[in-house]
Amino acid sequence: xxxxxxxxxxxxxxxxxxxxxxxxxxxxxxxxxxxxxxxxxxxxxxxxxxxxxxxxxxxxxxxxxxxxxxxxxxxxxxxxxxxxxxxxxxxxxxxxxxxxxxxxxxxxxxxxxxxxxxxxxxxxxxxxxxxxxxxxxxxxxxxxxxxxxxxxxxxxxxxxxxxxxxxxxxxxxxxxxxxxxxxxxxxxxxxxxxxxxxxxxxxxxxxxxxxxxxxxxxxxxxxxxxxxxxxxxxxxxxxxxxxxxxxxxxxxxxxxxxxxxxxxxxxxxxxxxxxxxxxxxxxxxxxxxxxxxxxxxxxxxxxxxxxxxxxxxxxxxxxxxxxxxxxxxxxxxxxxxxxxxxxxxxxxxxxxxxxxxxxxxxxxxxxxxxxxxxxxxxxxxxxxxxxxxxxxxxxxxxxxxxxxxxxxxxxxxxxxxxxxxxxxxxxxxxxxxxxxxxxxxxxxxxxxxxxxxxxxxxxxxxxxxxxxxxxxxxxxxxxxxxxxxxxxxxxxxxxxxxxxxxxxxxxxxxxx
Ligand SMILES: Cc1ncc(COP(=O)(O)O)c(C=O)c1O
Numbered sequence: 060x061x062x063x064x065x066x067x068x069x070x071x072x073x074x075x076x077x078x079x080x081x082x083x084x085x086x087x088x089x090x091x092x093x094x095x096x097x098x099x100x101x102x103x104x105x106x107x108x109x110x111x112x113x114x115x116x117x118x119x120x121x122x123x124x125x126x127x128x129x130x131x132x133x134x135x136x137x138x139x140x141x142x143x144x145x146x147x148x149x150x151x152x153x154x155x156x157x158x159x160x161x162x163x164x165x166x167x168x169x170x171x172x173x174x175x176x177x178x179x180x181x182x183x184x185x186x187x188x189x190x191x192x193x194x195x196x197x198x199x200x201x202x203x204x205x206x207x208x209x210x211x212x213x214x215x216x217x218x219x220x221x222x223x224x225x226x227x228x229x230x231x232x233x234x235x236x237x238x239x240x241x242x243x244x245x246x247x248x249x250x251x252x253x254x255x256x257x258x259x260x261x262x263x264x265x266x267x268x269x270x271x272x273x274x275x276x277x278x279x280x281x282x283x284x285x286x287x288x289x290x291x292x293x294x295x296x297x298x299x300x301x302x303x304x305x306x307x308x309x310x311x312x313x314x315x316x317x318x319x320x321x322x323x324x325x326x327x328x329x330x331x332x333x334x335x336x337x338x339x340x341x342x343x344x345x346x347x348x349x350x351x352x353x354x355x356x357x358x359x360x361x362x363x364x365x366x367x368x369x370x371x372x373x374x375x376x377x378x379x380x381x382x383x384x385x386x387x388x389x390x391x392x393x394x395x396x397x398x399x400x401x402x403x404x405x406x407x408x409x410x411x412x413x414x415x416x417x418x419x420x421x422x423x424x425x426x427x428x429x430x431x432x433x434x435x436x437x438x439x440x441x442x443x444x445x446x447x448x449x450x451x452x453x454x455x456x457x458x459x460x461x462x463x464x465x466x467x468x469x470x471x472x473x474x475x476x477x478x479x480x481x482x483x484x485x486x487x488x489x490x491x492x493x494x495x496x497x498x499x500x501x502x503x504x505x506x507x508x509x510x511x512x513x514x515x516x517x518x519x520x521x522x523x524x525x526x527x528x529x530x531x532x533x534x535x536x537x538x539x540x541x542x543x544x545x546x547x548x549x550x551x552x553x554x555x556x557x558x559x560x561x562x563x564x565x566x567x568x569x570x571x
Contacts, residue, residue, distance in 0.1 A: 105499075190426060220308065351448070375431055463539070
């Protein structure tokens, strides 16, 4: 009898799933793996320094014919995958907008995996649908957005803006949903955004058949905010030429400097011109939770749509982006289309999130947000964002006090843009780019560079809960040492000077 049971178990493992006791053992192993990874992440290089193809070279070209034990798979993860990664969760990862991994966030992801539902309609998973509505509303309350706005969760802000502009397009050119844009006597539709805005506006225009060139990049002012006078002029000029100004995309937390566009003035123009106002608060939206940053949201209640990425600033693991639309029915009108085989699944009284976008199958994203937000609470989120702001200000002070470096923009939220400035002006762009590349290649830290007014600058984005003041100090020391090395290397071979910065200028040395 026992033998027969064992046989049927092994059959089960061959034709069905892993036997429960083996699965339990594997889960424990994996739990240890995850806990070790998190505990010792600092021992890893932040980024590899391999040539493209280095990972592929270590992997078989053909898919496996026979199944393999988890142990062997995990060994390859340790030896091939982990060393081939940029570790966004590493405390010395200071690139982009920092990162949002936390232990509760990881648990939320883990919890989602076994449930593995498809939340396309309410009936296909009531809990997933209703929890989505709940967490969208929690975030709305936390960031202080009025209840005229309801939302939908997508993977990214790029997908969010595409859906928002699809509604704007439908309202500017009714029945586009049914008839499309071509073969009709329609004007050129124009979208306006600043020269600092994210490229997702162009991507949306491409996807919607509006055309990349119909996204007009309006110049920004000295603080990298859209210049409202230039915006007004661009709209007037387009109207005179017979184009149809359709939408403005304002940004709260631009990609390079986290600057904030003047939304009240932009909203005024949109109201006068009857244009859609989309607010890209992908990064800055989360910071509206911090009382000192409440001014960031000034005027946003006048928007038609707002996108916020909790995976950028509210500690939800990638991917999790919320598009809020004033009067969400407008979004539904464009995207609701019930295929016959799902007709029985749709219950009018409840939301069916498949009606609010092009995606039919939808994963249970709300669960991880619910886990992390319950674990941290509003106070926990705000405390962590405040710590990021404190560290940013500290770094900005170090930069200001150092004659070799200068701030390139006013520090905002978790972002500092700065520049090594103590060399021949012609060499500075290359030097700043070199410093970033050298640091990233060292595996000791990771930062990014960007261009501001055509000049290369270094950029640090904080966000990781593991990054402490000590890490930042280490990073700053590394930047200074690397800048010195890059500067030495940039000198002509004949130059005899073997000094470092401080020896070069004793006055500075004394002060440092
Ligand atoms: C301001 C801003 N908006 C939108 C995006 C696009 O975000 P996603 O990757 O969620 O599409 C980014 C990306 O960094 C961004 O910085």
